[in-house]
Amino acid sequence: MFGLPLAFASPWLLVAFAALPALWWLLRVVPPQPQRVPFPPLRLLMDAVRPRETPANTPWWLILLRLLLAALVILALAGPIWRPQASVASSAGPLILLIDDGWPAAPDWPQRRAVIEQRLTSANDDGRPVAMVPLAQAPGDITLGTGAEAIDRLRVLTPRPHLPQRAAHQPSLERILATAPNASIVWYADGLDQDGGRAFAEALARLASGRVTVHVADQLARGLIDPRNRASALTATVLRANAASDAAGTVRALDQRGRPVGEADFTFGGNDLAAEVTLELPLELRNAVSQLEIVGERSAGAVSLMDSSSRRRTVGLLSGTNADTAQPLLAPGFYIGRALEPFADVSTPQGGTADAIGRMIDDRVSVMVLADIGTIPDPVRPRLDRWISEGGVLIRFSGGRLAAGDDDLVPVRLRRGDRTLGGALSWEVPQALGSFSADGPFAGLPVPEDVEVNRQILAEPDAELPARTWAALTDGTPLVTGRQEGKGLIALFHVTGDTTWSNLPLSGAFVSMLERLVELSPTPSADLPGDGAASEQRNATPAEVLSPLRTLDGFGVLGSPPPTARPLTATISRVATPDHPPGFYGAAESPSAVNALASDARLVPLNLDGVAVTRASYAPAAEIRLAPAFLAGATGLLMLDALIVLLFAGALTLRRAGTAAVVTLCLIAAGNDARAQAEANDAAIMESALTTRLAYVVTGDAEIDETSRSGLEGLALQLATRTAFEPGETIGIDPETDDLSFYPLLYWPVVPEAQAPTPEALSKIDSYMKLGGTIIFDTRDALYSTGSIANGPGGQALRRILASLDVPDLEPVPLDHVLTKAFYLMPSFPGRYAEGELWVEALPAGGDGAADRPARSGDGVSPIMITSNDLAGAWAIQPDGSPRYPTTPGDPRQRELAYRAGINIVMYALTGNYKADQVHIPALLERLGQ
């Protein structure tokens, strides 16, 4: 309407606007309510003013105000709707809702669901038959039902962790459209064209020409692919479908238990659809990472799982010419190290060969590279054999020493001496790399054409040689040979690791070959081959069946696999399908990851240009019914009018109007009051932080709270009189709301009807106790509790309070406890009652068991004390200083002892256990005397 997205539920009511001029006239005639006064000399006045008009006109602005009010009411009654939902092409006939419920729909799923539900509700109101087809689910016959049923189904519909299978639903759609030819179709698309989206849209346009609406979101899902564990960092690629999507974000790395390990930001440049993200983490953390996710993007596509194959191995590199480090480019290990660095961590142990190999085994390297080591020293040989048989990968490079040596730790029997090709004394030309064995680990690598081999070590030709040759030169002689040894591997490059024999180390193929070899090694997280290490299952054995372990749901949350998830075989591509949801498959120790997006995937936006469908968006809260707002405005104007009329009538003086306005503003600013209160709180906190105060917990029972307060006041008085500690004003606090951390000691009277604190309060109390605070729980029921302290009414309540709290072992205060000598020498701690005992955290039996105790007491102070003696009752004083309650039994000495107990407790809480040293004083004095 008027170019605005505004419509009216009952537009005919707008006719009432025609009555506004009449209203204008009426309002002009009816004056505002005047101020009434009796006035005896009225006739005189009327004589005086007769020429003037009698009924005063209502001011024009007041009339305008009232007209506006009337207009608002008319508008509100007409039922204005802001942004009315795009009407479905045909407003009658069945409605078929196609819903993309794959992971790309997950990030804004609630919004989508709200839009769909709104549509279903209106269809239900109209009584239209509805069919709802989730496109990511298996296709089946489409049946029409009521909107209410569809809403029920929609509420349990959640996104699937794979892409929708749109094309699969086309036949059933054709069938239903054959039976219901006038059906309208609404497709709630996820906006990606991953599964023939455009073709599907064209098919829809063909099937139900002119009655198709497609909802496409503005914000398309983003994806995370290709997580790699590189030399110094984790890298991954963030994808987006179009440049309109968010250009920046954060990728978070999680470990196996879902704990965040690290985060890194990414930014798409310009119109780029892919962005690299780099997480710089230490190797140990990188290896712990099992999952990368885009923060805030709740979808399976925004999660990239990393399995053991992406973990970085540690490679030990040992060359026979370690002394050559003065010329690093000539060192045999240089090129190997550089080639390994992108995907493994290289350690180069120093020292003699035997020591270095032993150290590498100790360091649990996955791969050992021996470059031109002639002979493995005998002492280390058995360990090396065992390491290999338990899964270690030994890669050897040839060289002068190996050629001269006599070593059987090689895959094939070697001829002594080496073969030179293309030298000055040879008529043979340098050989190129011929082929990679299809069975070997290099299968599938492109054969580089620029590799030239000048020298090599030849193998004895025997029956096993072809099978063990993984790479051969053009003349068929082996370049790389390897053999399985136990669970490990021995591989031999028949050339050197440097460039003296060939330029293989300079080629890219060298890096790929080493990477393949390293990948054959066990992952570091599993039990590594080492001394006495348990055997370990090698991963990715061909034809092994991997059952689903934990899978992602559509929102990218790991959970138990759904019953429909099928085991994975090695031949299946590692991209999620309905049968194989993304997640971890295989054994729990070394699972294989399947991701929602292939590592080379790209996100393609759904392009509907030229397709004959109606486009719509997922505008949040598509319809806004304005009637309430209009009515509220009218009410406001009405109140304003009333105020004005009152002012006119004089019933409301300006001052009163001011008061009313102030009251209104106060109500409006109630929120601001909260802030003011917060500031007041700050003041209280400052107060508490700057002076040491005794605090008690407010129970809500006024008498008990008053007892606590006056009790602590009385104790504070005694403290100030007798000790160097002068406490500030006693304060009552509520652990639910107040910060406990300012108070060294908390007196907590337990009332029988006390309920357990809320979890938040409990966690506050818990951290208070663990960080050095002391709480005295006083059940005040020593008269009623028989036997144990927990039997009285207060004890029962105390049990409820402490039930979910981490309470350490308790014991009655032993005679040698610091509490008994913190200020006075106290054998017992009476309050109003003398029968009860004071319980404190049990002292460790000796040695340092401190770390094992559930609540470590800061500075040796017991975090908890429990008594039933009603300490505050004994301490409590009246304003004139006289005691408030009698003690039981009525021995005046008992009150003195109660104060002493209180002083001891406060001193103990404040000073900790330093008084424990007092026991040594006689010995120290004696020693000094001598």
Added chain:
Amino acid sequence: MAKARIIEDTAAALGHAREVDGQTLAEAMPRLIVAARRTAATVLHGLHGRRRAGPGENFWQYRRFTSGEPARRIDWRRSARDQYLYVREREWEVSHTVWLWVDRSRSMWFGSNLAGDAKIERAVVLSLGLAEILVDGGERVGLLGLTRPLANRRVIPIFADAMRIKPEDEGFAPSADIGARSEVVLFGDFLAPVDETIAQLNRLASRAARGHIIMIADPIEEVFPFSGRTEFRDPESGLKFIAGRAQDYREAYAERLAAHRAAITAHAKMLGWTLAIHRSDRPASEPLLALHARIGSLEAGAA
């Protein structure tokens, strides 16, 4: 802003407090000797010597006996002194009758927060005070339409009771009771139209010797402190008037009020009556003193 009010509880307004006020007021006054300029030929004895021979108790003069007079008039003791016969004459003493009238119409039942008393309260106080003074001075005082002339010492409670019994009167002071040449004191606001008021004054003047008018006004009626949209109601006639901006009428009203008062004053002067305007925020003793002075001065002026 000024607050005007209508007194609804008439009994309370004329209650004991007014009597006390009147008494107090009267006690504060010097004894008022009313000198009658022209006395009515009433047979009733009063205290005032008329400075002429007539029935009375006090010696006035001896005059020569004229033949034809009754012989018993001769004062033999005086006549014995010389050769003539003398007649002893006494001063003619008569009591003066003063009629009071308090306007008790609805318009008088009105007060504002600018003055302590309502107009009616002030009028009653003044009338009671005046009555007490006059009775003290030996005059006979009556309330027009309510009581006959009294010289009773308990005149205040009697008058108050009379007014309490009939708190509202209808119309102007009735002239039926007024004896010839008695004096009339009118307490009222005199807000009725000038013609009406003049007609009534003429009617009274035709019977009474002379009169005094105390025009009582509430300050709110003079100051006109209203502003904004105001509805004025006349408590007497029930008329209503709504002023859009009351402040606009202030000056016109003040002029009209002045004209009204001037007309009445002029007519009173023509009749030989006195008129005083009393604002109810002023002390009540002011008009009483003035009245005292006037009633006293009349004699001087008439002698």
